[in-house]
Amino acid sequence: ESVFQGRSFLAEKEFTxxxxxxxxxxxxxxxxxxxxxxxxxxxxxxxxxxLFEKTSTRTRAAFTTAAIDLGxxxxxxxxxxxxxxKKESTEDTARVLGSMxxxxxxxxxxxxxxxxxxxFSGVPVWNGLTDEWHPTQMIAxxxxxxxxxxxxxxxxxxxxxxxRNNVANSLLVTGAILGTNIRIVSPKELQPDTSVIELxxxxxxxxxxxxxxxxxxxxGVKNADVLYTDVWVSMGEEEKFxxxxxxxxxxxxxxxxxxxxxxxxxxxxxxLPAFHDASTVYGKKIKDQxxxxxxxxxxxVFRSVHGWQFQQAENRMHSxxxxxxxxxxxxxxxxx
Ligand code: CP
Ligand code: NVA
Numbered sequence: 603e604s605v606f607q608g609r610s611f612l613a614e615k616e617f618t619x620x621x622x623x624x625x626x627x628x629x630x631x632x633x634x635x636x637x638x639x640x641x642x643x644x645x646x647x648x649x650x651x652x653l654f655e656k657t658s659t660r661t662r663a664a665f666t667t668a669a670i671d672l673g674x675x676x677x678x679x680x681x682x683x684x685x686x687x688k689k690e691s692t693e694d695t696a697r698v699l700g701s702m703x704x705x706x707x708x709x710x711x712x713x714x715x716x717x718x719x720x721x722f723s724g725v726p727v728w729n730g731l732t733d734e735w736h737p738t739q740m741i742a743x744x745x746x747x748x749x750x751x752x753x754x755x756x757x758x759x760x761x762x763x764x765x766r767n768n769v770a771n772s773l774l775v776t777g778a779i780l781g782t783n784i785r786i787v788s789p790k791e792l793q794p795d796t797s798v799i800e801l802x803x804x805x806x807x808x809x810x811x812x813x814x815x816x817x818x819x820x821x822g823v824k825n826a827d828v829l830y831t832d833v834w835v836s837m838g839e840e841e842k843f844x845x846x847x848x849x850x851x852x853x854x855x856x857x858x859x860x861x862x863x864x865x866x867x868x869x870x871x872x873x874l875p876a877f878h879d880a881s882t883v884y885g886k887k888i889k890d891q892x893x894x895x896x897x898x899x900x901x902x903v904f905r906s907v908h909g910w911q912f913q914q915a916e917n918r919m920h921s922x923x924x925x926x927x928x929x930x931x932x933x934x935x936x937x938x
Contacts, residue, residue, distance in 0.1 A: 774786060
């Protein structure tokens, strides 16, 4: 039995450096198998429920295709399809789904809900994003960093933008565990919660990661290996648009900010979706209202040679595969 078998994947803080590094390496291994068309059916015959309270492209697509490659059957249960959140409690939903499915993915608002699903379902539950954390995203992100630089330890990542959202929280804590230097470059109002900083500091003491929370862009991005940003307005907080634009404009990842890294080999990451042009319905609305065609990243940077965001997006599938196979697979998982 492996250290992963039967466990849920709810937040990075519940895993050691070695465990997270194993999941990154295992993802890389499964990616290589996939590229060579070598079958890797670790979850033959399993049934997987995909619960989504919020919308998704990557997470849904990654869980679906990963499950199929692993030999499992994924079933999508959207917010408007099931009783959860309206007529039925999380506990009752968990008990029912756990009696039929072998594993459950949940994307939604509250971290408590994903924890409750895990507590009462009796099967592994994977957090596909809550307001607080985005842990499956992290395995893909650090895999991408490992592909670019051959390692994650000692690499410096500067995250510019909303420092209080799920992705920022997860980057800070995951980097701290793994020994990756993380800088959160955000205005005072949007810097991480003290509890998240304290948690990250505890891990950093052990791993040796250098952490920096700053509102100073120049200092924050200098010599960074990775520039990372995320949307200024996350799902569920759409009314905050105007105040975010005001606060975050100086933190936009543009050509000037990229040059301030003084690192010509810097890579750009974004969990996506990204607001880099006004081609979408949402984009047109913003353009009409605020006259802006780009927000957290310019189209120029997004489409430049520095942009690794689509490789990062593909890595969602390989890493979700690793997470599901490690926690739910009956087969021996290899040393990688
Ligand atoms: N990065 C990410 O989670 O994308 P989706 O919202 O499309 O799943
Ligand atoms: N912070 C973003 C991430 C989307 C993948 C959100 O929660 O909307």
